[in-house]
Amino acid sequence: MGKYHVHRNDENAEAIIGWLERHGASVARSGRPTDVIVGYRSLSALAEIKTLKGALRPSQKAFLGSWKGAAAVLRTTMDAKELLTWMEACASHVPISLLGHGAWMVAREWGGKR
Numbered sequence: 552m553g554k555y556h557v558h559r560n561d562e563n564a565e566a567i568i569g570w571l572e573r574h575g576a577s578v579a580r581s582g583r584p585t586d587v588i589v590g591y592r593s594l595s596a597l598a599e600i601k602t603l604k605g606a607l608r609p610s611q612k613a614f615l616g617s618w619k620g621a622a623a624v625l626r627t628t629m630d631a632k633e634l635l636t637w638m639e640a641c642a643s644h645v646p647i648s649l650l651g652h653g654a655w656m657v658a659r660e661w662g663g664k665r
Contacts, residue, residue, distance in 0.1 A: 563600065563626070563627070564600045566628060567625050567627070567631050568580075568587065568600075570632075571631050571634075574635060575591065575635075576589050576591040576635060577591070578590075581597075584610070584614045585597040585599045585614075586598060587600065591638045592638055592642035594621065594638045594641055596623055596634060596638060597615075597621070597622040598624070598625050598634065599615070599622075599623075600624075600625050600626075601625070601626050603626050605626070621637075621641075
């Protein structure tokens with residue numbers, strides 16, 4: 552089945568996906584190599600949905616660490632809000648430095664640099 556395998560959804564996935572859709576995002580369930588693709592304001596980001604204690608698998612860390620596009624790990628609806636805020640800023644050309652610590656949530660899970 553290739554490098555990535557399909558896995559069960561985390562228990563918080565429906566709440567996070569529902570929140571994103573209610574707030575104007577398109578969400579496509581991909582399952583590989585991340586759970587979903589989020590579209591918002593003509594931008595796209597890969598997103599892995601995890602529970603508060605869920606850990607990224609080594610293959611997910613490796614993939615996200617090498618990915619050159621936007622990506623996030625979403626554990627709560629607040630993380631989803633931070634992702635949409637980040638995407639809004641990018642679409643509006645607002646300097647990321649004005650967004651605070653949340654803009655860096657996409658890199659903190661796997662030690663990436665954004």
